[in-house]
Amino acid sequence: MRIATWNVxxxxxRLPQLIDWLAxxxxxxxxxxxxxxxxxxxxxxxxxxTGYQITFTGQKTYNGVAxxxxxxxxxxxxxxxxFADEQKRVLAVTCAGVRVVCAYIPNxxxxxxxxxxxxxxxxxxxxxxxENERGQHEQxxxxxxxxxxxxxxxxxxxxxxxxxVLCSEPERSAFRQLQALGFEDSYxxxxxxxxxxxxxxxxxxxxxxxxxxxxxxxxxxMALARRCQACTIxxxxxxxxxxxxxxxxxxxxxxxxx
DNA sequence: ATGGCTTCATAGTGAAGA
Numbered sequence: 453m454r455i456a457t458w459n460v461x462x463x464x465x466r467l468p469q470l471i472d473w474l475a476x477x478x479x480x481x482x483x484x485x486x487x488x489x490x491x492x493x494x495x496x497x498x499x500x501x502t503g504y505q506i507t508f509t510g511q512k513t514y515n516g517v518a519x520x521x522x523x524x525x526x527x528x529x530x531x532x533x534x535f536a537d538e539q540k541r542v543l544a545v546t547c548a549g550v551r552v553v554c555a556y557i558p559n560x561x562x563x564x565x566x567x568x569x570x571x572x573x574x575x576x577x578x579x580x581x582x583e584n585e586r587g588q589h590e591q592x593x594x595x596x597x598x599x600x601x602x603x604x605x606x607x608x609x610x611x612x613x614x615x616x617v618l619c620s621e622p623e624r625s626a627f628r629q630l631q632a633l634g635f636e637d638s639y640x641x642x643x644x645x646x647x648x649x650x651x652x653x654x655x656x657x658x659x660x661x662x663x664x665x666x667x668x669x670x671x672x673x674m675a676l677a678r679r680c681q682a683c684t685i686x687x688x689x690x691x692x693x694x695x696x697x698x699x700x701x702x703x704x705x706x707x708x709x710x
Numbered sequence: 711a712t713g714g715c716t717t718c719a720t721a722g723t724g725a726a727g728a
Contacts, residue, residue: 461727462717486727488718513718514726559728562712567726599728618728651728654715665728697716697728 453548453705454479457595457668458689459556459651459698463487463518466696467495473689474502477702480522481547483554483595487516494518509540517543517554517596533584535577542578544585548707550676551589553582555596560617568617571599575626583633586673594635594671597698602627602637606666608647618667636677638670638703639685650685651698659690670703679709 456479460466463484474482482504487494490512499506499520509530510516517540519525525545532542541556555578560571586592600623604610613619631637639648649664658664672680686700 465717486717559726561726561728597728653728656714658715667728694716 453481453550453707454702455481455550455552455593455595455670455705456700456702457483457485457554457597457670458700459485459597459668459696461486461488461696461698463489463516464493464495465694467498469689469692469695471498471502473686473700474504474520477686477700479702481550481552482520483543483552484518484520485516485554485556485597486514487518488513489516507543507545509543511538511540515540515556517541517556519543519545519547519552519554521545521547521552523548532577532581535574535581537574541574546589549591551585551592553585553592553594553596555594555598557597557599559599560623562617563615563620565617572622572626575623579626579629579633582630586633590673590675592635592673593676594630595669595701597667598627598669599667600624600627601665601667602669605646606649608649608663608665613665618665630671634673635671636674636680638672638677638680638683639666639701641677641680642683648685649687650701652690654697659695668698668701670701672703672705676705679706680704681706
């Protein structure tokens with residue numbers, strides 16, 4: 453099974469790239485973030501021509517998540533239970549025997565911002581929900597734009613970013629709490645190039661200079677992690693004309709392995 | 711130097727992203 457996450461930064465703008473990428477990479481499950489379209493404006497017909505099943509929850513202008521899958525899905529959840537949140541940031545489905553959670557974790561803006569407090573509160577509610585879901589599903593994957601660089605090696609300039617938003621200790625602690633619930637960072641199961649990132653700022657020639665952060669993650673429960681064969685960042689997508697500022701992250705799992 | 715780009719939105723001294 454090939455499972456992927458991509459923050460598209462507007463589904464309608466990225467639609468041609470997405471359709472090409474689906475044909476080239478042939479993922480079985482894709483989690484999308486920042487679709488930025490309300491459900492009535494979702495480009496359903498254009499995407500259905502790809503043959504994927506589509507589940508989505510969005511809003512105007514901001515946020516919005518979707519899951520594309522080859523197999524049918526069951527038991528969709530479109531919000532963190534018992535957590536009041538206007539923002540459409542999570543989507544969970546069961547597909548091919550795997551509980552899949554697509555998450556667009558808040559950015560936080562800066563550690564001084566009220567949005568940072570929203571992020572930390574959001575993460576607490578999210579982790580509670582994931583713990584609950586984890587109790588019901590052995591095979592589970594949490595994918596998305598985490599807006600957290602877990603370690604200094606995930607940051608192009610750790611000194612400049614030290615204690616800044618996306619890198620602060622409370623955010624990294626939340627990431628480790630997810631790991632403590634039994635989820636492996638699939639990218640780090642394998643030897644990877646130094647300075648591997650999944651996001652590069654649009655400004656300052658950030659991509660050409662590789663001034664990036666690794667903030668998009670595929671987290672796998674042990675039952676899946678031990679059968680994970682590879683995890684790669686499709687950084688070439690960031691070199692496209694009119695790219696998203698995020699590259700897709702793709703993991704291969706051999707569900708038939710012992 | 712709180713800029714720089716990109717998107718969606720509206721006509722704001724834009725807002726938000728990361």
